[in-house]
Amino acid sequence: MTVSTLPATARRTQPPMLAEVVATRMLAPHLRRITLTGADLDCFGYDGPDHMVRIFLAPTPGAELHLPDSAQWWPAMQAMPEQSRPVVRNYTVRRLDRARREIDIDFVLHGDGGPASAWARTAAPGARIGVFSDRASYAPPADTDWQLFVGDETAMPAITSALESLPTGTRAIALIEVGTAADEIDVRTRPGTTLTWLHRGSTPAGAGDVLIRALHGLTMPPGTPYVFVAGESSMVTTIRRHLCADRGIAKERVYFGGYWKLAAH
Ligand SMILES: Cc1cc2nc3c(=O)[nH]c(=O)nc-3n(C[C@H](O)[C@H](O)[C@H](O)COP(=O)(O)OP(=O)(O)OC[C@H]3O[C@@H](n4cnc5c(N)ncnc54)[C@H](O)[C@@H]3O)c2cc1C
Structure with missing residues (x-):
């Protein structure tokens, strides 16, 4: 994995970025790895193994994807017309390669009742998604045995x-x-x-x-x-x-x- 840590401030000043599916792979019957690329992924903030991203999907399948235009994505999203507000879910970055401008996300396919799971089941190269780099929480103290x-x-x-x-x-x-x-x-x-x-x-x-x-x-x-x-x-x-x-x-x-x-x- 090619990663280095950017200061949290660098990450939080960027609005959600537009990314595109470049590859997909079934890892198991209910787990699909989706590889995304995006022009801004070379400066993606990454804090550690459980680094969380917010993903943004079109409000309904096939609809246009509009992203909040501010790092303060929640209030920016509330200001958008309701019918164009994206669906937001939380996921983990499984792999980051800044040089290739790629991240992998492993989606559990738990059924089409969830918009993220439904999207991941059928997402194909070229599909668009928004990504906001958030934070990691895994932090073992130095005195851990x-x-x-x-x-x-x-x-x-x-x-x-x-x-x-x-x-x-x-x-x-x-x-x-x-x-x-x-x-x-x-x-x-x-x-x-x-x-x-x-x-x-x-x-x-x-x-x-x-x-x-x-x-x-x-x-x-x-x-x-x-x-x-x-x-x-x-x-x-x-x-x-x-x-x-x-x-x-x-x-x-x-x-x-x-x-x-x-x-x-
Ligand atoms: C920090 C963080 C990191 C996460 N990382 C990942 C990750 O890397 N990969 C991943 O797959 N998920 C991850 N999740 C979990 C993911 O955000 C939820 O499973 C989310 O609800 C999926 O959204 P959805 O649109 O598919 O379903 P929703 O619309 O949220 O839910 C629809 C229905 O599906 C049910 N449901 C939701 N998730 C599951 C599930 N896993 N199994 C069975 N039923 C479910 C709900 O109970 C609900 O009834 C993470 C969550 C957090 C907070």
């Missing part, structure tokens, strides 16, 4: 990027929930990392308990941990309670990211 990563497939881009960026020999444990073995992907883990895939089977995404059950059975290594947990919001809250209340991990040593919310039925 070992790291724990827990998440579902929406957190897979962040967790796998973090695992691949670890200095060799860093002790790390990763638990990732996917549907079945077919949804597992190749990850270049370093010595010192244990990655366990957990399958929820026919249980719908966000409704299972395989991660929390695996955590209950996990023997924590000695020393001071840093924990990164991301995925469905209620699952993340349950895991937070277990790690902080039952396992006594200080909440400052844990990042919890509610990445999506299971709809109430």
Whole structure:
């Protein structure tokens, strides 16, 4: 990966940029990698492995895409006529190559009920999308002895990027929930990392308990941990309670990211 960090100010002064799909690839039956290019991606601000972007899609499939023209994208978007306001969603940069002006985003295909998932399922080279570089949250303190990563497939881009960026020999444990073995992907883990895939089977995404059950059975290594947990919001809250209340991990040593919310039925 060709990256360097730009000051946050450089990033936040740029409005959402226009990008175009150059390639797509199915990584697993429900995960599609989309490679985007854009003239401004050579100065894309990037803070680390879980770097979040806001993506902007046309309000309805086939409609024209209009982007907010300010780095203060939210108020700028509210000022746009309602019918031309884009749809905004949050995603993770899986790969950045400034020289080639490319980023990869891995989209979970969870169905056409979500505009982002529906767009990603059919997006082809030439399709246009807006991208705003936001921020990263993964930040293990210097005194960390070992790291724990827990998440579902929406957190897979962040967790796998973090695992691949670890200095060799860093002790790390990763638990990732996917549907079945077919949804597992190749990850270049370093010595010192244990990655366990957990399958929820026919249980719908966000409704299972395989991660929390695996955590209950996990023997924590000695020393001071840093924990990164991301995925469905209620699952993340349950895991937070277990790690902080039952396992006594200080909440400052844990990042919890509610990445999506299971709809109430
Ligand atoms: C910091 C951050 C980083 C993220 N990175 C990624 C990433 O790299 N890749 C990625 O795929 N997602 C990522 N997400 C999650 C993504 O933003 C959500 O899944 C988002 O809701 C998808 O938008 P949508 O338009 O497809 O569905 P929405 O319109 O938001 O939701 C429509 C329906 O789909 C359901 N739904 C949403 N997501 C899922 C899902 N994953 N599985 C099952 N049902 C779902 C909702 O409950 C709702 O009922 C990230 C979120 C955050 C906050």
